[in-house]
Amino acid sequence: MLFYFIIYIFVYMNRLLEIFRNKYFLSTAAFAVWMLFFDxxxxxxxxxxxxxxxxxxxxxxxxxxxxxxxxxxxxxxxxxxxxxxxxxREKYFMKKDNEDVFVIIKETPKD
The missing domain is CATH 1.20.5 (Single alpha-helices involved in coiled-coils or other helix-helix interfaces)
Known part of the structure; x- marks a missing residue:
């Protein structure tokens, strides 16, 4: 059983090496890496x-x-x-001649 598994891995690795040795795959991979990271x-x-x-x-x-x-x-x-x-009246505190304006400022509590 282990023998078949090792042979399967060996065959799979040979296929991967064939793919990686393909000049079209290499050029496409290099182009993709260049465009994704270095461009x-x-x-x-x-x-x-x-x-x-x-x-x-x-x-x-x-x-x-x-x-x-x-x-x-x-x-x-x-x-x-x-x-x-x-x-x-609100923004510029304008008033009529007969009016007095009182500005009330709320004090903020100091902690």
């Missing part, structure tokens, strides 16, 4: 490019949402006088 656009570079593209796409989506919100707010400020007055 300018190897697998690691492609992974880094894809992660950077994903990150930039997320930033683009964020800024598109921000732009839409700012356009909506600007339209609201230009069309509604009450909103413009509220914005000026």
């Amino acid at each position: 300018k656009n190897d697998m690691l570079s492609q992974y880094e490019y894809r992660t950077e593209v994903h990150k930039l796409q997320e930033e683009k989506d964020f800024y598109e949402k921000q732009t839409a919100q700012v356009k909506k707010d600007l339209n609201e400020l230009n069309t509604n006088l009450n909103t413009a007055e509220k914005f000026a």
Whole structure:
């Protein structure tokens, strides 16, 4: 039984050696190794490019949402006088002549 197993391994190894000695296999393997590991656009570079593209796409989506919100707010400020007055009072502490403005700052507890 062991003898047949050894012969089977020997035959299998001879087939592998024949395949490895084939010039087409060697050239294809060398090309694949070169493209996967040593080329300018190897697998690691492609992974880094894809992660950077994903990150930039997320930033683009964020800024598109921000732009839409700012356009909506600007339209609201230009069309509604009450909103413009509220914005000026909250952001720039503007007041009417007969009013007093009190700014209340909440103290944060210090640990």
